[in-house]
Amino acid sequence: MKTCKLLLIILCVNIVLAKAQSFNTMLIPDSLTKDANAVKRYEELKISIKDVDRAVVSHKYAITILNEAGRGYATYSNTYDKLKDLSNIDGTLYDAAGKELKNVKRKDIADYVDDDNMSLVTDDRYKVHNFYYNAYPYTVAYKDEETFDGIYFLPYWLPQKSNHYAVEQSRFVIETPLNYKLRYKQFKYAGQPVIVNDGKKITYTWEVKNLHAFDNEAYCPQWEEITTSVFVAPVNFKMQGYAGIMDxxxxxxxxxxxxxxxxxxxxxxxxxxxxxxxxxxxxxxxxxxxxxxxxxxxxxxxxxxxxxxxxxxxxxxxxxxxxxxxxxxxxxxxxxxxxxxxxxxxxxxxxxxxxxxxxxxxxxxxxxxxxxxxxxxxxxxxxxxxxxxxxxxxxxxxxxxxxxxxxxxxxxxxxxxxTPSYKAEQNLQIRTVTAAIDMEGNLDATLVTKYTGIQQQIPHALMYHTTKEDREKYLNDELNLPTYKVDKTSYTENRSLIPEIQEYLHITAQNYASVSGRRLFIKPNLFNKTGNKFNVDDERLFDIEYPYSFHDIDSLDIKIPDGYAPEALPKNLDLNSKFGAYKIEFKVADNDINVVRNYTRSAGRFPPSDYPEFAKFINDIYKADRSQVVLVKKEN
Structure with a gap:
């Protein structure tokens, strides 16, 4: 009898130790912590469909927060409203060794109206909790339950939240009545779900393990297309007395x-x-x-x-x-x-x-x-x-x-x-710059820019939806100069099927050009520079996607001080590729620097194998946009 009691005690101790050890951060494989700010240790999202208008969703998960950049994943948040009840919220905080530190208290769960500052009245609410712990790494585990009164939306499964977020294990389970018709669409999932019919219900199960973090790639397709995701929808549904079919x-x-x-x-x-x-x-x-x-x-x-x-x-x-x-x-x-x-x-x-x-x-x-x-x-x-x-x-x-x-x-x-799709010639930015640089390298410039189509959206917002102070702050933060001031602005609009806005700016910038002895160094492409540069040798994982086309035309005339002559001019560049076309020309004559820049981006989706060509195209533009003119003062 004593032996049985001793074995029972040992078994209980081992269960407790196993629970504590399960969140020991030392047990996370190095392959999952590489490039990650957080690691999802486990997850089960379970949808139990009771009828065409009722479902219960239980969700439980644990996330290890590795560093300060991952702390946002430690916050619990979920919504509820008239059609969805939220209950049985529980949570636990563990230290790096997996030791339990704290449990959620009901009084610590904040409850807010989901106020978007645009709703007159709403029954949307959300509950939030955070342990506010910052001794990294640490782990939070949460669970809750939702009851749907009426089904139109069903929750979807997206185990990996971002590219710097790894997943050790995640499971998606759906239970339905035998006669219930469920439809699903999955991305980046190998095979099909495990489907079990036990004579009382049908169970669908998806599961992933060891999803690694990875570096962000510019111009990626939508997130659900590049990571594992499953979306589900009913055939027959009902919501607040309205019945429908979604096949x-x-x-x-x-x-x-x-x-x-x-x-x-x-x-x-x-x-x-x-x-x-x-x-x-x-x-x-x-x-x-x-x-x-x-x-x-x-x-x-x-x-x-x-x-x-x-x-x-x-x-x-x-x-x-x-x-x-x-x-x-x-x-x-x-x-x-x-x-x-x-x-x-x-x-x-x-x-x-x-x-x-x-x-x-x-x-x-x-x-x-x-x-x-x-x-x-x-x-x-x-x-x-x-x-x-x-x-x-x-x-x-x-x-x-x-x-x-x-x-x-x-x-x-x-x-x-x-819905309407707009071509490059409808999304224009046509800018004329008249500028002067003095002997100290100070810049005085007037910009007149016509924006059309999608490219007029930001000027439209600046024109209608900001204060004068906010507009000037945006412009002073946005233009590609190290130190400058926008001291005059004005806007006019032409309302048509392809809207057009004309923007007038006056800008001054101290020490824009560098002065060294008898030489003056000027980067004449003042305001419209490509901001990205890529490593041609990087391995591209995902497609390259340009969502829309546009065409930029920049014409610059920069007056330079008397007595200077060109010593070095940039080379003109003319590029054509599947990603677009770029041309820039430089001239210096009669104390004037003239630059004409044309850049057309072509919308499209391109495979990862195109990345080296894409990177070279963008890098060539990046370099040309920052080309430098060297002027030397003539000897008396």
Whole structure:
């Protein structure tokens, strides 16, 4: 009996020691700590689907924080709202040896409204916890549980958070009823999930081990395409009484037709406004632009997110009365205005993100949208309207919405459409610089720049959405000079399908040119330099992706002091490649330095095998952009 008790005690001690040892940072393989700021030790994300409108999601994980750069991964954070409950939060802190130091206390979990400073009212909330420990390395372990009341979105699995984040082990498990139809799309996962049918439920399991950290590469594709990820979606679903089918894009669109039915009725005063604005116009484009101008002048963007309101637009009467709405409500309102004028507009769902030019996956109907816009067919063309902006040019979509696939909601369901894509000749930056350099090397310059298309987005923001002080701070931080001051600025705009902004700047810079004895050293390409340089011998892991094209033209005339003659001029350069074209020419005559620079970047996706050619192309531009003119003072 004593022997049995002793064995039991030894077994319990060994279990405790094994638990403590499991988070000993010395046990992490060197291959996982290389280039890493944090290592995920283990993870299990489990989705238990109970019915078409109910699921329970449990998540547990442990992360070792290796250094100061990784401390952001130590914070626990999760959201909840009317459709998703969050409970059973627990967490533990371990030191480098795996010794337990502290447990989460309920009072230490902060609970906030998810306030984005643009929402009038929202039921989105989030809970946050941090141990605020900084004796590296250390480990945090957390777990929680979410209950979904209504299923539209299902959580996705993305075990590796960033390139300097390694993964020792991560598992994704989904349990469904026997008759439940689950769809999934996976990236960078070898093989297929393990699927087990035990007669009561079906279980899908994905698992990865030993995902290494790696150095960042410029111009990479989207993160979920270069690391392991799995996205899941139902076929049949239900949310707050609305049922839908997600097996095709058309059927998913039918769900949104349900949400929008009867929400396009305008009040009488707005109907009269519509007819007053459009009855005397014969051109559909003119009518649409007049109504868009009316929308911009009479509404503003404010988000309202309550329950299914995250997907269902507030009706047109609500927007007319309140003078505000979110992207869904304002796009629906614009659609209603067009309808009253006898024009057909279409509500369009899109994933709006400057870094995401893919949009939806054609082979995987799923609700990964975060924005709504409106389109209107006009003969061979389609007009597009960003309804949340009071300053945007009608018809222009920009980099966050343009050049991607989106879901247009027709009367009979959803259809995949392409949002506008802009060519290099539509994304221009044409700059004329008139400058002078004095005997001490001080610079005085006037810049007149025309920006069009995507390249006018930042000047547009500087023009409409910043204070004078913020604009000057941005400009003084942005231009490629070591010490300078922007003392005069002005902007004018031409509102057209391809918007255009003209910017005027006056700049002074002390000691821009270097003076050494009788020589003056000047880098004449003053303001538009390629900022990247690459090691040609590096091994490229991922594709090179340029999301959009552009064309820059710089013409510079720099007056130099009397009595100087050129001693050394840079060589002209003319490059052509699949990545674009670059040409720069230098001339010195009659106390003037003249530079003409043309650079066109070509949008595209290129394989890693193209990297040496790409790196050489960019490096040649980098060097030419910083070419130096040497002037020598003539002898008396």
């Amino acid at each position: 095709t894009w058309q059927n998913l669109g039918k769900f949104h037709v349900q949400l929008m039915n009867g929400r396009d009725v305008l009040p009488e005063n707005v109907r009269k406004d519509v007819h007053a604005l459009t009855d005397n116009l014969s051109n559909p484009k003119e009518k649409a632009f007049a109504l868009y101008n009316y929308l911009q002048k009479n509404t503003r963007y404010i988000s309202v997110q309550l329950g299914i309101g995250g997907w269902q637009p507030y009706d047109a009467n609500y927007v007319a009365a309140k003078k505000y709405g979110d992207c869904k409500a304002l796009s629906n309102y614009m659609k209603s205005l067009l309808k009253e004028a006898g024009l057909k507009g279409y509500y369009v769902l899109v994933n709006a993100d400057d870094d995401d030019t893919r949009g939806l996956w054609e082979d995987f109907p799923s609700p990964y949208f975060n924005h709504a816009v409106l389109c209107m067919p006009d003969g061979k063309d389609t007009l597009w309207f960003e309804c949340t902006s009071q300053t945007a040019t009608p018809g222009f979509m920009g980099s966050s919405v343009g050049n991607r696939k989106a879901l247009m909601i027709g009367d009979d369901g959803g259809y995949i459409v392409n």
